[in-house]
Amino acid sequence: MEPTCRKLIELITEQKLGYQNLKELSSQKRQALIAGDLEKLASLTEKEEALILQLGKLENQRQECFLELAAKGGFDETATLQEALPFLPAVCQVQLKELQADFAVLIEKLSQLNEENMSLLEQSLQFVNFTAEALSEQSKPVYDAEQQIKMEQLRNLLDKKV
Template structure:
């Protein structure tokens, strides 16, 4: 049991480390979005995807360890780290304190990432609205003239646009 708790702690610490890096990247992403550098935005998004894959692998390992701890402790059904620490707190006080500390720090980092991602999402949506507005301005019809030549009468009601379609 002690070995499983140690492994769980190590995995949570590794996840925490990756999430801290991800927070830095989401903060950097905000700067990239506001600067409008598409290549840099693509690069930071690729880094984020790599980190997400690492976290997914760690999560799979964490779930297996939690399952093993649940079996040893005798918990049926779903069990969070909080529920597990409740069950083992009497025997492993120091380990439980460390797990709770890591859990609290993880929750704090995840909340910060969530808020930053919401900001980034809003900034991207605002940028897209601005781009669409400019495209609409460029593709909107030219002002119609009130005087026309008889040769042009067939085209008098038609509007002309700078572009035929949006990109």
């Protein structure tokens, strides 16, 4: 059972590193959003997507390892790590408790960064909408039908770009 437990520790440690990288990418995305650097934002988003796929694979491996531990340790396979700890070797319990605490802090920071990024994105979108509306209002024609058609085409062009 101890080798399986050690494998679980390795997998969770790898996941922790992946989430630390994800947190760093989120921090960089925040800076790109503030700077309005769309190219960097797109690049960071691609890296983030690749990392999320990698983390998904690690999560599947972790779940398989946990199921194996549940079968060997005699605890419910739907148990949380906290509930499973008493069934695991004492050597592993300490490391898993530390990893669990580190993970909780990391996930909290990542959630906070993601909320801030979402807020920045919403503000940017509101600004773009406001600017598009302001440009559209300024361009309203006061003359004939032909001029109105040209303004309508300009408005449609702005809508497509937005």
